[in-house]
Amino acid sequence: MKKLDVTTRDYKFGFRAKVIRRPLFAQKFMGIIVDFGGSDPQKLCGGAHFLEHKLFTKKSGDISQRFEEIGASTNAFTTYNETMFYASFTEHWRQVLPLIFELVGTTYFTKSNVTKESKIIAQELAMYQDDPNWQVNYELMQMMFPKTSLAEDLTGTKSSLKKMTPEILQEIYNNNYVSCRMEFVACGGFSENQTKEILREVGKLESKYLISKKVAPKKLSIVNSQKQHNKIIASDLITSRVGIGIKLPDFKKVGLRNSTAQSIFEMMLQAKLGVTSPWFEKMQKQGILNSPMELQVSYTTAGNFATIIGASGKPDLFLKNIKSQLLEVPVTEEAFVFQKKEALAQTIREFDDLSTIAIEEAEYGLENDSFNSASQAIQSLSFNEFYTAVENILDKSDIFTTTLKGKEEAN
Amino acid sequence: MTNIRIDHNLKFKTATLGCFLRLPLDKKTLALANILAYMQSNATKEFPGINLQAKTFSNLYNTSLQVFPEVFGNQIVVFYTINFVEPREILDPDYNYEVIMDAFFKVVKEPLFDGQLLELAKRQLEQERKQYYELPANVSLSGFFNTWYRNMPSYQDSVFGDEKTLKNASLEEIKSFFNTLKNAPAFCLGQAQDPDSLTDLVQTQLDWPGYFDDFVVSTLSLPAEENPIEREIQFKSEQAQLLIGYGYDQSLPIYLKQFGGLFLGEYLAGDESAKLFTEVREKLGAAYAIDATNYLNNSLFLISTGISKDKIAAASKAIKMGVKAVQDGKVDEGIFSKAKSALKRNYQISTDRQDLILIQMLANALRGRDYTFVQRIADVDHFKIDKLVEFSQKLYFNESYCLK
Numbered sequence: 065m066k067k068l069d070v071t072t073r074d075y076k077f078g079f080r081a082k083v084i085r086r087p088l089f090a091q092k093f094m095g096i097i098v099d100f101g102g103s104d105p106q107k108l109c110g111g112a113h114f115l116e117h118k119l120f121t122k123k124s125g126d127i128s129q130r131f132e133e134i135g136a137s138t139n140a141f142t143t144y145n146e147t148m149f150y151a152s153f154t155e156h157w158r159q160v161l162p163l164i165f166e167l168v169g170t171t172y173f174t175k176s177n178v179t180k181e182s183k184i185i186a187q188e189l190a191m192y193q194d195d196p197n198w199q200v201n202y203e204l205m206q207m208m209f210p211k212t213s214l215a216e217d218l219t220g221t222k223s224s225l226k227k228m229t230p231e232i233l234q235e236i237y238n239n240n241y242v243s244c245r246m247e248f249v250a251c252g253g254f255s256e257n258q259t260k261e262i263l264r265e266v267g268k269l270e271s272k273y274l275i276s277k278k279v280a281p282k283k284l285s286i287v288n289s290q291k292q293h294n295k296i297i298a299s300d301l302i303t304s305r306v307g308i309g310i311k312l313p314d315f316k317k318v319g320l321r322n323s324t325a326q327s328i329f330e331m332m333l334q335a336k337l338g339v340t341s342p343w344f345e346k347m348q349k350q351g352i353l354n355s356p357m358e359l360q361v362s363y364t365t366a367g368n369f370a371t372i373i374g375a376s377g378k379p380d381l382f383l384k385n386i387k388s389q390l391l392e393v394p395v396t397e398e399a400f401v402f403q404k405k406e407a408l409a410q411t412i413r414e415f416d417d418l419s420t421i422a423i424e425e426a427e428y429g430l431e432n433d434s435f436n437s438a439s440q441a442i443q444s445l446s447f448n449e450f451y452t453a454v455e456n457i458l459d460k461s462d463i464f465t466t467t468l469k470g471k472e473e474a475n
Numbered sequence: 476m477t478n479i480r481i482d483h484n485l486k487f488k489t490a491t492l493g494c495f496l497r498l499p500l501d502k503k504t505l506a507l508a509n510i511l512a513y514m515q516s517n518a519t520k521e522f523p524g525i526n527l528q529a530k531t532f533s534n535l536y537n538t539s540l541q542v543f544p545e546v547f548g549n550q551i552v553v554f555y556t557i558n559f560v561e562p563r564e565i566l567d568p569d570y571n572y573e574v575i576m577d578a579f580f581k582v583v584k585e586p587l588f589d590g591q592l593l594e595l596a597k598r599q600l601e602q603e604r605k606q607y608y609e610l611p612a613n614v615s616l617s618g619f620f621n622t623w624y625r626n627m628p629s630y631q632d633s634v635f636g637d638e639k640t641l642k643n644a645s646l647e648e649i650k651s652f653f654n655t656l657k658n659a660p661a662f663c664l665g666q667a668q669d670p671d672s673l674t675d676l677v678q679t680q681l682d683w684p685g686y687f688d689d690f691v692v693s694t695l696s697l698p699a700e701e702n703p704i705e706r707e708i709q710f711k712s713e714q715a716q717l718l719i720g721y722g723y724d725q726s727l728p729i730y731l732k733q734f735g736g737l738f739l740g741e742y743l744a745g746d747e748s749a750k751l752f753t754e755v756r757e758k759l760g761a762a763y764a765i766d767a768t769n770y771l772n773n774s775l776f777l778i779s780t781g782i783s784k785d786k787i788a789a790a791s792k793a794i795k796m797g798v799k800a801v802q803d804g805k806v807d808e809g810i811f812s813k814a815k816s817a818l819k820r821n822y823q824i825s826t827d828r829q830d831l832i833l834i835q836m837l838a839n840a841l842r843g844r845d846y847t848f849v850q851r852i853a854d855v856d857h858f859k860i861d862k863l864v865e866f867s868q869k870l871y872f873n874e875s876y877c878l879k
Contacts, residue, residue: 066564088486090823120747126757128747135816137746154823183760183783190713191763191781194611300711302605340533345526348595354602375602402533409537412560416487418827 067436068415070425073263077276078244081266082425083259084251091418092157092252095150096168097426099247100240102218103144103364104282109213110185110220111236113142114228117181119149123172127163134159138167142218144364146430148423157250157258161265168246169273171237173230182225189219196305196468197358197373203297203466204309204371207290212366214287243274247429251422282365284314294465304379304470308386312361312368313460320453322363322431323438328445329370331407332454333359335399336389337372343389352378352385379467387463395454397447404443411439477678478662478686480836481670484829488564491829492576492665492677493556494583495837496656496685497692500551501629506636507652508544508553510644513596514586515555516542521581523589531578536560536567538575540582546633547841548695548772553656555583558829561668572673580680588650597641604635612781615708615716615878622706623699623720623775623874630697661685664836666829691843698725699774705875714781715879719794721776721870734858735866736769736776741814742863743767743778743797748810750800751778754793761786776870784879791875801867806860818855822848 069085102112119140120127131138136153149168151160192198198217206215216224248266289311299305315325335341339356347353357374376382414421414435425435484490498504522528532538538559544551557579562571607613617634624630635641640648663681667673699722710716723732743751744767755765765780778794800806825831826848839846 089827091827126747129813132746132748132813132817135820137817137820152820152824154820180757180760184756184763187714187761187781187783188763190783193713194781196609301609303602340526340529342526345524348525349591351598354595354599355606375606377602402530406533406537408565409560412488412536412564416489416827416829 068421068425070434070436071259071263073266075243075267075270079246079248079270079274080429081248081263082250082429083254083262084249084422084425085254085259086251086415086418087253089253089418090154092153092250092254093150093418093422094157094160094164094250095148095248095422095426096164097146097148097247097249097430098168098241099146099245099282099430101143101145101147101364103212103214103366104240105365106213106236107232108220108224108227109216110218110224111228111232112147113219114181114185114225115233115236116140116142116147116149117185118173118178118233119167119171121172121177122166122170127167131160131163136160144214144218144362146427148426150419150423152419157262161262162269164248165269165273168241171234173233175230178228178230178233182228185219186222186225189217189222189225192217192219196299196301199297200305200307200373200466200468201371203295204307204464207292207295207464207466208309208311208369209287209366210290212287214364214366238275239279241275242279243270243276245279246274247426249422249426249429251418284365284367287367289462289464293463296467296469299468299470301468301470303375303377305373305375305468306379306382307466308372308383309464309466310370311462311464312370312457315363315368315457318453318456318460321433321441323428323433324441325453325457326361326363327407327438327442328450328453329361329457330359331400331403331450332395333361333370333372334406335395335403336393337386340402341399343385343393347382347385352376352382377470379469383465383467391458395451400447400450404445407442476687477681478688478690478840479674479678479681480663481665481667481674481677482836483670484561484666484668487666487829488561489558489829490561490665490667490673491556491558491833492579492663492667492673493554493833493837494661494663495840496553496659496661497550497690497841498553498656498659500546500549500633502632502637503640504636504652505544505546505551505633506640507644507648508551509600509636510593510596510641511586511649511652511656512542512544512553513599514592514649515582516540517595518587518592519582520585520587523587528582535575535578536565536570538578540579542582548697550692550695550841552837552841556833563668572669572676576673576676576680584680586653588646590646593644593646593649597644600635600641604641607634611710611712611714611716611878614710615718615876616779618706618708618878619718619720619777619874619876622704622876623773626700626702627697657683657685659685660688660690662690662837662840664833664840666832690840692841694725695841696725696772696774699723699873701871701873703873707877707879710878712878715784715787715877716779717782717787717790718777718779718874718876719791719872720874720876721798722873723774723776723869723871725774727869730854731862731866733769733771734854735862736771737818738811738814738858738863739776739801739867740767740769741817742801742806742810745814745817748813750807750810751794751797754797755780755782755790759786759789759793761790787877787879795872798867798870801864802870804864806863808860811860811863815855815858819852822852822855
């Protein structure tokens with residue numbers, strides 16, 4: 065399989081930059097990823113996400129408008145593990161590059177702009193809460209990771225949003241926005257000379273804008289779950305919504321890198337519960353499940369977990385069947401081969417999506433991993449290795465469930 | 476001559492192909508098209524089990540098969556699309572255009588008319604429909620369009636189609652619909668690294684009469700009926716949904732309504748400096764996001780936002796004032812210029828998206844033209860402020876729909 069063409073440079077104090085060359089594409093992408101996200105310890109929950117919003121405000125106004133002036137579009141996102149700021153554009157990369165560093169490397173927090181932003185984020189939170197899957201996920205997290213950042217939405221709570229101040233934001237920024245916890249990535253049709261120029265400029269901009277200080281590496285904390293493992297909640301929904309949370313062990317303790325373990329567990333879930341599994345067809349025929357479920361596997365500093373969310377008019381039967389399928393039925397070698405083919409195709413497809421591939425490469429970078437080596441690890445995996453890894457992970461896992469009872473079921 | 480066009484793919488690692496069949500829009504036809512699409516997505520004569528069909532495409536390196544109907548103005552277009560990794564990227568001797576096309580056309584041309592499969596499709600659609608209407612943004616959008624077309628019921632329920640048909644359609648009706656579809660005007664479009672070989676393979680499969688018919692529709696867009704209305708609906712949710720719609724004359728020149736609508740949408744709610752983005756989000760702090768979209772095929776310019784329930788009146792006023800300012804010729808040149816750059820960038824980046832390239836090919840086939848992204852960018856470049864003002868002056872307020 066062809067490899068992604070990546071040039072990497074390490075700078076002083078642990079900052080790293082990568083340029084991915086994808087010729088013939090019109091789009092160019094540049095971004096900085098920060099190894100600090102919603103699940104990391106922070107003074108107020110939602111702090112990482114609040115910071116993501118507020119870094120766009122500078123003394124001279126909204127920095128997005130300066131990106132717009134040169135025809136670029138800028139945005140950012142916060143996940144459990146990281147915050148990423150980026151720009152998408154077709155020309156003027158020399159002007160975009162310093163703006164990205166200014167965006168991440170300077171702050172302007174005032175009482176008035178923080179208060180105003182808390183109202184906007186409250187609307188963002190309200191928008192998420194209007195989705196029934198949000199509540200299912202929320203209840204699972206409350207049971208699996210109580211009293212941690214994971215137990216609340218990444219955007220925070222109504223109360224934490226009101227409590228946010230410029231001082232708290234600055235403190236969170238100073239503690240986490242340090243050069244050794246950041247990585248720069250560019251992707252597009254850059255020439256070799258342009259690649260060298262970008263990496264040279266990045267060195268200058270890193271010294272100019274980023275704080276260089278040593279910070280302790282992030283550590284996985286041990287969180288005691290609630291004793292309660294199953295919740296049933298009445299709802300206005302017509303069809304019940306069912307969620308299964310699987311609290312997973314520290315992947316290093318089962319001898320796996322985070323990215324490899326995540327891929328293996330995703331492959332297992334797809335093989336056992338996905339649309340190509342005989343189980344899924346059986347559930348459809350019995351009217352227990354009509355549509356595919358949402359399957360997600362995550363690793364964070366507050367703990368690793370998988371969530372499975374689906375809609376069913378027969379939630380009790382659904383839960384019973386899914387648990388036995390997960391814990392009692394092994395993945396066949398044939399299903400494993402299918403999953404490897406799917407993974408290979410997915411890797412190839414990602415080459416054509418510049419934003420996705422740049423973000424993935426940056427995310428892997430925070431784990432001292434790379435897109436190429438992570439793909440290679442999965443393609444060289446044997447069935448025995450896969451089988452053993454799945455057994456080891458499942459053996460140390462704990463299962464939680466939430467049901468939002470629909471009216472169909474109540475009737 | 477067969478309606479087929481497969482372009483040369485110079486940069487993507489995947490190929491894409493679509494068979495598009497069009498029918499006049501009405502609610503019942505849309506419901507039947509949805510049921511057939513679900514049945515064909517699940518299983519077909521050659522692959523008579525859900526698991527068997529899913530595995531067949533999974534084994535073809537996760538080839539993505541999609542079957543669904545989509546409404547374009549007064550037409551329904553049934554999409555049969557396939558996106559697959561180019562065989563030369565894999566180097567597996569058993570994986571080639573021939574096996575992929577064989578599987579694809581088995582799905583397209585040979586449905587399985589089976590009672591159990593029909594019932595499953597109905598259940599799936601019913602559940603999807605219920606889940607769709609759990610989200611306030613979907614409830615309000617559907618409510619808005621059903622109000623907009625309150626005097627043209629054929630054009631209501633334009634996502635799923637007629638509810639009764641979805642529940643009660645018989646196998647005979649689905650069979651009969653499939654026979655109608657086989658005679659509908661059709662076009663096959665795609666993009667591949669070896670377009671000649673793929674064209675040769677596909678050509679032999681295109682034996683339905685519709686592939687030799689005229690695919691072009693002379694008037695695709697629906698007229699807007701000037702009949703202003705304001706509706707407020709109670710709904711249990713965290714946010715209110717506010718939608719404000721302006722109509723315009725269907726017979727406006729295409730350049731004016733297409734680019735006027737695009738520019739107005741970008742000017743009002745495109746990037747962070749856009750007028751309504753700053754007014755409603757930044758100044759009022761009332762919303763996280765605001766959208767302004769030109770529904771060219773509906774002669775409708777729609778502004779929508781999910782909003783704090785205590786700021787509905789203020790947001791509604793800000794939206795109407797924003798549109799009125801443009802109608803009065805008060806256009807900020809700086810924001811207009813940024814909107815122009817953003818539209819050009821979006822078209823340039825569209826050339827990196829195979830799905831958008833396919834949609835552009837379909838839009839061209841429906842309108843009987845060959846309008847490239849390069850020409851679109853040139854037209855954006857030539858669009859001036861006076862044209863934006865001219866387009867905005869053609870708009871009339873026609874509906875306010877609020878779910879709260």
